[in-house]
Amino acid sequence: MTAVAFDQVTLALGERRILDKVSLDIRDGEFVAVLGPNGAGKTTMMRAILGLVPASAGTIRVLDAPARRGNPGVGYLPQLHRPQEGLRLSARDFVGSAARGHLWGMPRLDAETKREVAWALDCVGATNLADRPLLNLSGGERQRILMALAMLGRPKLLLLDEPLISLDPNHQVAIVDLVRRLRDELGIAVLFSAHEINPLLGAIDRVLYLGGGQAALGSVDEVITGPVLSRLYGAEIDVIRLRGRIFVMAGAHDLERAEHRHAGHDHGHDHGAHEYQGN
Amino acid sequence: MLAYDFMVNAFIAAGIVAVVSGIVGYFLVLRGQTFAGHALSHVGFAGATGAVLIGIPPIWGLVGFTLITGLGMGALGERITGRDVAVGIILTLALGFGLLFLHFFTAYATQVTALLFGNVLGVDTATLWTLVGLGAVALIALGVIARPLLFASLQPELAEAKGVSLRFVALAFLAILALTVAECVQIVGVLLVFTLMVGPAATASRLTARLSTGILLAVVLALIEAWGGIAFAYWTDLPSSFWITALSGTLYFLSLLR
Numbered sequence: 001m002t003a004v005a006f007d008q009v010t011l012a013l014g015e016r017r018i019l020d021k022v023s024l025d026i027r028d029g030e031f032v033a034v035l036g037p038n039g040a041g042k043t044t045m046m047r048a049i050l051g052l053v054p055a056s057a058g059t060i061r062v063l064d065a066p067a068r069r070g071n072p073g074v075g076y077l078p079q080l081h082r083p084q085e086g087l088r089l090s091a092r093d094f095v096g097s098a099a100r101g102h103l104w105g106m107p108r109l110d111a112e113t114k115r116e117v118a119w120a121l122d123c124v125g126a127t128n129l130a131d132r133p134l135l136n137l138s139g140g141e142r143q144r145i146l147m148a149l150a151m152l153g154r155p156k157l158l159l160l161d162e163p164l165i166s167l168d169p170n171h172q173v174a175i176v177d178l179v180r181r182l183r184d185e186l187g188i189a190v191l192f193s194a195h196e197i198n199p200l201l202g203a204i205d206r207v208l209y210l211g212g213g214q215a216a217l218g219s220v221d222e223v224i225t226g227p228v229l230s231r232l233y234g235a236e237i238d239v240i241r242l243r244g245r246i247f248v249m250a251g252a253h254d255l256e257r258a259e260h261r262h263a264g265h266d267h268g269h270d271h272g273a274h275e276y277q278g279n
Numbered sequence: 280m281l282a283y284d285f286m287v288n289a290f291i292a293a294g295i296v297a298v299v300s301g302i303v304g305y306f307l308v309l310r311g312q313t314f315a316g317h318a319l320s321h322v323g324f325a326g327a328t329g330a331v332l333i334g335i336p337p338i339w340g341l342v343g344f345t346l347i348t349g350l351g352m353g354a355l356g357e358r359i360t361g362r363d364v365a366v367g368i369i370l371t372l373a374l375g376f377g378l379l380f381l382h383f384f385t386a387y388a389t390q391v392t393a394l395l396f397g398n399v400l401g402v403d404t405a406t407l408w409t410l411v412g413l414g415a416v417a418l419i420a421l422g423v424i425a426r427p428l429l430f431a432s433l434q435p436e437l438a439e440a441k442g443v444s445l446r447f448v449a450l451a452f453l454a455i456l457a458l459t460v461a462e463c464v465q466i467v468g469v470l471l472v473f474t475l476m477v478g479p480a481a482t483a484s485r486l487t488a489r490l491s492t493g494i495l496l497a498v499v500l501a502l503i504e505a506w507g508g509i510a511f512a513y514w515t516d517l518p519s520s521f522w523i524t525a526l527s528g529t530l531y532f533l534s535l536l537r
Contacts, residue, residue, distance in 0.1 A: 047440075050440040051440075052439060069439075069442050070440075070441050070442025074440070076440045077437075078434075078436035078437060078440075080436075084311055084433075085310075085311055085484060086432065086433040088484050088488060089433075089489075090488040093490040094433060097429045097430055097434075097490070098430055098433070098434055098438070098441075101427060101434075101441065101443070102426075102427055102430065102438065102441045103426055104423055104424065105423065105426050106422055106426060107425055107490070132488070133488040149434060149437060
């Protein structure tokens with residue numbers, strides 16, 4: 001089975017082409033890191049796989065069927081920044097609201113739904129957090145609860161959009177370990193977008209790097225190289241390896257670091273990386 | 280106290296409105312759309328004064344105007360409801376029109392005061408039935424959309440991916456909100472709708488992390504505030520709306536101390 005198959009896919013948001021005739025296959029049970037500068041299309045690509053953004057050309061197949069909204073086989077963790085009143089709810093009720101939440105009628109937790117919620121909380125190791133309000137949880141604990149939401153319905157494909165954002169390094173490691181464990185135990189294919197490759201090194205099978213409308217998919221050693229990234233960024237890029245860590249530099253500028261610093265400021269200023277985006 | 284028909288009517292009316300506004304208000308607070316609720320009540324003011332001007336009962340002008348505006352705001356989606364500036368401009372525009380209609384119609388100052396600050400002691404039996412009808416429609420509609428509404432309120436991106444139409448849910452909720460606002464105006468008036476719709480729900484959501492308990496508590500608090508306000512008004516001969524706001528404010532600020 002193929003988790004995701006893009007065949008000559010073009011994605012556009014208004015006038016802007018996000019992906020231009022991209023073909024790629026994500027295999028079943030594969031853990032793939034999705035990298036690329038801000039605006040390269042990581043989120044748009046995930047939304048296309050979810051059936052929320054139609055391909056303007058080409059075909060997208062998800063779990064061997066055409067991409068469509070409401071596919072129960074796909075779990076999703078969106079980027080979440082907004083503070084909201086709902087965080088006063090307990091983790092159990094928060095996750096429960098999403099269990100079969102698309103059905104009409106009153107919200108109710110029948111025995112089966114309760115089991116599903118308990119299973120989702122258990123598989124992300126959050127059972128002991130279930131009765132605490134989300135407001136009282138740390139960033140890392142809250143991210144676990146959002147992972148439980150993504151696990152509802154026992155998906156075969158997980159789309160995780162920037163789950164490491166605004167987490168400190170310890171919590172980043174914990175989330176990556178959790179995702180790897182879910183992949184190993186349940187055989188779930190994972191697309192995991194991030195600003196930086198380093199927290200994911202050693203856990204992932206392959207890297208999907210987006211930039212300039214193009215995509216490069218392969219092992220870390222194949223993709224994170226000067227020539228490949230120079231092509232994606234449309235500018236001279238150096239890749240420096242230092243004690244098992246990888247730094248992507250344009251001139252004297254550390255690109256991934258710069259991205260990370262600006263992460264979370266959605267409405268902030270444009271910065272370095274945009275200048276390197278080709279058309 | 281209950282020897283008078285108007286007192287009995289007042290308690291029944293306040294009871295109906297408290298139940299509806301407690302439940303709908305809980306979702307309103309959860310969605311972070313309280314300002315939209317506040318604005319809709321001011322739109323109701325223009326509707327009610329406009330209705331008086333053309334000679335139809337003010338409550339239908341109120342219901343009609345809030346409903347149309349609620350649907351309009353829902354149709355425009357995030358562009359309107361998520362923006363305080365847009366909502367605030369709708370609010371002032373509506374008050375401006377309300378003033379214009381009053382300009383042409385200057386006879387009854389008491390009627391205007393009732394509209395602005397409520398007149399629960401003046402509720403007649405016909406109005407009671409109207410409140411029952413509107414409340415039933417609002418609660419039945421909410422019962423139909425509650426599950427996707429909750430999902431969409433807490434996790435909009437995920438709900439959308441799972442097949443919930445965010446726009447439809449938002450639209451339906453604003454229509455339900457419009458009916459609820461029209462109900463609340465009968466008790467506390469256009470200017471004080473926040474006190475019954477947002478006060479109890481906001482207090483409840485601070486006091487419990489359980490969803491079901493929260494909704495139930497919002498209803499109980501709304502009932503305490505509405506009935507308590509009327510009872511205090513009876514004993515002290517001060518306006519009931521004042522007492523309702525005093526109770527609502529006190530309970531909310533007490534919940535902050537917790």
